[in-house]
Amino acid sequence: MKILVPVKRVVDFNVKVRVRADGSGVELDGVKMSMNPFDEIAVEEAVRLREAGIATEVVAVSCGTAACEETLRTALALGADRAILVETDAALQPPAVAALLAALARTEQPRLVICGKQAIDDDANQTGQMLAARMGWPQATFASKLVIDGDEAVVTREVDGGLETVAVRLPAVVTTDLRLNEPRYATLPNIMKARRKPIDRSSPQALGVDVTPRLRVLKVSEPPKRRAGERVPDVATLVDRLRNEAKVI
Amino acid sequence: MAVLVIAEHDNRRLRPATRAAIAAACRIEPRVDVLVAGHGCADVAAEAAGVAGVARVRCADAPHYEHELAENLAALVAGVAGDYGHLVAPSTTFGKNLMPRVAALLDVAQVSDVCAVESADTFVHPVYAGNALETVQCLDPVKVLTIRPTAFDAAPAADAPAPVEVLPPGPDLGLSRFVSREGTATDRPELSTARVVVSGGRGLGSAERFQARLTPLAERLGAAIGASRAAVDAGFAPNDLQVGQTGKIVAPELYVAIAISGAIQHLAGMKESRVIVAINKDPEAPIFQVADYGLVADLDDAVPELIEALGR
Numbered sequence: 001m002k003i004l005v006p007v008k009r010v011v012d013f014n015v016k017v018r019v020r021a022d023g024s025g026v027e028l029d030g031v032k033m034s035m036n037p038f039d040e041i042a043v044e045e046a047v048r049l050r051e052a053g054i055a056t057e058v059v060a061v062s063c064g065t066a067a068c069e070e071t072l073r074t075a076l077a078l079g080a081d082r083a084i085l086v087e088t089d090a091a092l093q094p095p096a097v098a099a100l101l102a103a104l105a106r107t108e109q110p111r112l113v114i115c116g117k118q119a120i121d122d123d124a125n126q127t128g129q130m131l132a133a134r135m136g137w138p139q140a141t142f143a144s145k146l147v148i149d150g151d152e153a154v155v156t157r158e159v160d161g162g163l164e165t166v167a168v169r170l171p172a173v174v175t176t177d178l179r180l181n182e183p184r185y186a187t188l189p190n191i192m193k194a195r196r197k198p199i200d201r202s203s204p205q206a207l208g209v210d211v212t213p214r215l216r217v218l219k220v221s222e223p224p225k226r227r228a229g230e231r232v233p234d235v236a237t238l239v240d241r242l243r244n245e246a247k248v249i
Numbered sequence: 250m251a252v253l254v255i256a257e258h259d260n261r262r263l264r265p266a267t268r269a270a271i272a273a274a275c276r277i278e279p280r281v282d283v284l285v286a287g288h289g290c291a292d293v294a295a296e297a298a299g300v301a302g303v304a305r306v307r308c309a310d311a312p313h314y315e316h317e318l319a320e321n322l323a324a325l326v327a328g329v330a331g332d333y334g335h336l337v338a339p340s341t342t343f344g345k346n347l348m349p350r351v352a353a354l355l356d357v358a359q360v361s362d363v364c365a366v367e368s369a370d371t372f373v374h375p376v377y378a379g380n381a382l383e384t385v386q387c388l389d390p391v392k393v394l395t396i397r398p399t400a401f402d403a404a405p406a407a408d409a410p411a412p413v414e415v416l417p418p419g420p421d422l423g424l425s426r427f428v429s430r431e432g433t434a435t436d437r438p439e440l441s442t443a444r445v446v447v448s449g450g451r452g453l454g455s456a457e458r459f460q461a462r463l464t465p466l467a468e469r470l471g472a473a474i475g476a477s478r479a480a481v482d483a484g485f486a487p488n489d490l491q492v493g494q495t496g497k498i499v500a501p502e503l504y505v506a507i508a509i510s511g512a513i514q515h516l517a518g519m520k521e522s523r524v525i526v527a528i529n530k531d532p533e534a535p536i537f538q539v540a541d542y543g544l545v546a547d548l549d550d551a552v553p554e555l556i557e558a559l560g561r
Binding site for chain 1: 478
């Protein structure tokens, strides 16, 4: 069984982003970039399935600028067997990425695609579901447990109000939630080894996909700031403030 | 163009987030349709018909809609999309699972987590864990939106109920099947719509202490219980209590953060709360930078004292 794992290069989760003064976006110059944390979980899950003898090959894919090669090297260092870079300088929105991944899925023919549930930059939470729809495949989103059982993936999903388990027919798309696994760290020997693993290159043109954005970004602004309030000395003062000032209890 | 809201429900009751979605949809068009797809869901259809702003309820009742599986439901929604200019659902796990699939079937974009409607094609939504607000214009003929329930007041009851029409169900695509559901049993208010939320962090130290300290306080305040990601990862609280960028977004009247340091991704889930109280023994905890009232104290002293003071 081949598994395809899309990975996205995003602003590192530790960075507090700043909105550009002209409202054109957030400041990305000189900012540390990393693999989207949910995608790390996706790579880890795929590699574990291969280590368990269930998967035979793990292929990492990234869509974006040449710098995404770095993200793919990370995926290879974490255990992916090979990688594909769909290179473009265009700003990609989820429908475009889903269309690119669908074009690759048609040629690669994976039995399973494991995506992160959302990227921590646009927070869209769309690409996996869109890919599944484009392929006519089922989807199991927000997975906290994944078991391959014959022709099905049995997936426990983190949903509002608890956990839900669904069985989806393969091929399918699974998107990862935080508690699916704890990704390993790439060791130095594996980082060295990853340098020799192959990265194929493609492009939206080669895949015949129009990546024109459907959403026009008119402006990016800073949300209203909350100011620190009062330090109260004790519980009695706190209760007094909540009763008589905030009038919330 | 008409607007369709996809109702989230459990075949017995409408989920409160649906009322917020209806309210948001009414900012686009004053009268909207609601789709209720489920099994044995006539009560839900009747309830939806009684919400202000609803022009018509379309009810598709079939066994394969019982568990709101995205594959069958998205196909049903895409099938009626030709009647509409906007398709709207709450950005709960239900809406997040369903709407991108609907959008892709229609080959259009989807706007996630809309917190303001500027016009029929322009919407504001948070990105980067709420550290930036993006205003986007949707260029597609059908606008598919998930809306942030806490950003819109729930639509009130209507004076007179709207008509309920039967929508013929689509086929069971047989791509997926429901296996089981494990609910977090609680008689407290639902976290995402509660008026008061009491949340605990890693500082609680154990699942037992999390329960022992937070439950009586939540009961005293009539509050829902939430948790930071650190507390959930440590196993102190179940996953569906997680408040934050990748968990639930809450905006209660009162948010009480106990032993929560205040990581950016946690603040993303609660900083729209009207009043924030932070109790933490670390005076440098970032949570104090957003708290209206901060108390530096040990929770084993402060929480019981607070419960007692609230009872007076």
